[in-house]
Amino acid sequence: MDDLRRIDLNLLLTLHALLAERHVSRAALRLHRSQPAVSHALAQLRGIFEDPLLVRRDGGLALTARALELQRPLEDALDQLQGLLHAPAFDPRRARRTFRIALSDYGSRVALPALTHRLRERAPGIDIAATQASREAMLTQLLDGEIDLALGVFHDFPGELETLTLFEESFVCLADRATLPARGNLTMAQWIARPHVLVAMRPGADNEIDQALAELGHVRRVAVTLPHWSIAPELIAGTDLVLTVAERAVAHLRHERKLRRFAAPFAIPPFPFQAVWHTRRDVDPAHRWLREQIVQVCSDG
Numbered sequence: 001m002d003d004l005r006r007i008d009l010n011l012l013l014t015l016h017a018l019l020a021e022r023h024v025s026r027a028a029l030r031l032h033r034s035q036p037a038v039s040h041a042l043a044q045l046r047g048i049f050e051d052p053l054l055v056r057r058d059g060g061l062a063l064t065a066r067a068l069e070l071q072r073p074l075e076d077a078l079d080q081l082q083g084l085l086h087a088p089a090f091d092p093r094r095a096r097r098t099f100r101i102a103l104s105d106y107g108s109r110v111a112l113p114a115l116t117h118r119l120r121e122r123a124p125g126i127d128i129a130a131t132q133a134s135r136e137a138m139l140t141q142l143l144d145g146e147i148d149l150a151l152g153v154f155h156d157f158p159g160e161l162e163t164l165t166l167f168e169e170s171f172v173c174l175a176d177r178a179t180l181p182a183r184g185n186l187t188m189a190q191w192i193a194r195p196h197v198l199v200a201m202r203p204g205a206d207n208e209i210d211q212a213l214a215e216l217g218h219v220r221r222v223a224v225t226l227p228h229w230s231i232a233p234e235l236i237a238g239t240d241l242v243l244t245v246a247e248r249a250v251a252h253l254r255h256e257r258k259l260r261r262f263a264a265p266f267a268i269p270p271f272p273f274q275a276v277w278h279t280r281r282d283v284d285p286a287h288r289w290l291r292e293q294i295v296q297v298c299s300d301g
Contacts, residue, residue, distance in 0.1 A: 009081075011048070014041040016078060018054060019071050022061045090285035092123035099290055100129045102138045103151040105199075105228035110248045110273070111151055111166075114297035126290075134201045142278050148287060150276045151294070160279055164291070165272040166298040171209065172247040174233065177260040179240050185262040186242075188218075195223035197232050197243040209244050212268045233259060244268070273298070 017027040018038070028038040046052055051066040063071075103111065108130065119126050133141065138150040139157050157163065173186075175194075180186065186194070200207055213220060223241060226232055232243050233250065237258045243250075244264055253259055275294055281287040 011041055011045060012074065012078065014038060015045050015053075015070070016074055018042060018045075019063060019067055019074070022054065022063065024061075090289055092126065092289060094125065095123055095286060096125040097286055098127040098129055099149065099287075100131065100147040101149045101151065102131045102133050102141060102147045104132060104201075105230060106246055106249050107151040107273070108132075109230075111294060111298060114300065115294060118293055118297055122293075123289075126286075139276070142276060145278070145280075148277065148281065149290070149294075152274065152276075153271050154274055154276055157276060161276050162279055162282065164275045164295070166275055166295060167273050168270045169246050169248060169273050170270045171244055171264060171268045172250065173262050173264050174236060174243040174245065174250055174253070174259055175241070175262070176237055176239060177258055180260055180262070186265055188265040191242065191265045192218055192220055194240055194242045196220050197224045197226065197235060197241050198222045199226050199229040199232060199243075199245055199249075201227050208271055209264075209268055212266060216266060246271075 014027065014031060014033075017030045018024070021027040021030060024038050024042065025035050028035045031038065042054065049066060049070070051064055053064055053067045053070075054061040055064055056062075112128075112130065116128065119128070131147065135152060135154055138147070138152060139154065139161065141147045142150055142161055143158065151166075154163065173191075175186075198207065198209075210220070224235060226235075229243075229245055229249050232245070233253060233256070235241060236243050250261065254261070275291060277287065277291070
């Protein structure tokens with residue numbers, strides 16, 4: 001970086017013109033600058049690279065070996081700088097790309113079906129590689145560049161990561177209809193007396209439900225801990241188990257006759273469902289487009 005501070009970008013543009021034209025006057029015309037200004041720039045470049053760069057030969061100027069070595073890297077560097085200033089337009093219908101997204105079982109339910117349908121309609125060349133991990137592992141994968149995006153519930157994350165709340169989620173309880181009162185829901189005492197199903201990546205993990213209970217001085221018995229919720233309704237049917245889970249996770253069970261949804265007998269704070277990505281992805285038009293699609297499918301329901 002110290003060496004870069006000595007070089008004005010205009011000097012690199014001048015060097016590019018000189019290497020291409022191999023003539024000071026023609027390079028000056030190409031750059032819309034005066035010949036003395038280009039000659040002065042050449043003198044500066046010779047000092048920086050410690051090489052004459054252009055030498056007189058057969059009545060003209062020829063490139064030195066060092067100048068020949070610089071030609072290709074210089075062109076590549078200037079092309080990359082141009083790309084930074086003028087990001088290419090993103091055409092989703094022509095794009096060919098795979099995005100790596102980490103999300104939980106719940107995240108897959110609420111986001112992936114609608115997102116997949118949307119991509120097939122609008123960007124058929126874009127593929128999704130979905131993975132599952134703990135919250136901590138997702139954040140580490142984002143920092144290491146192993147994934148492009150994480151969807152989930154996050155509390156603390158490093159400053160290099162950006163976050164966007166997609167929606168606020170609430171909790172709902174689910175139990176076998178035959179084990180519930182004919183009218184009304186379970187009281188606090190009844191709810192505490194029942195065995196429960198907990199959906200968590202690992203037993204003993206902190207969760208919003210037990211934290212809210214602890215603040216009230218209560219502890220429930222967790223009879224079954226699962227790393228994913230999809231099988232949980234089958235465990236509840238025909239048993240006295242109660243499942244307390246994010247509402248969207250069981251939205252498709254609204255018309256299930258054997259099970260009944262009901263509110264918990266105590267307040268459980270809602271939580272934000274978030275998209276998280278590394279700041280290095282901010283300038284990527286394809287990544288930005290994908291985030292916009294995820295925002296849309298989540299806001300649609």
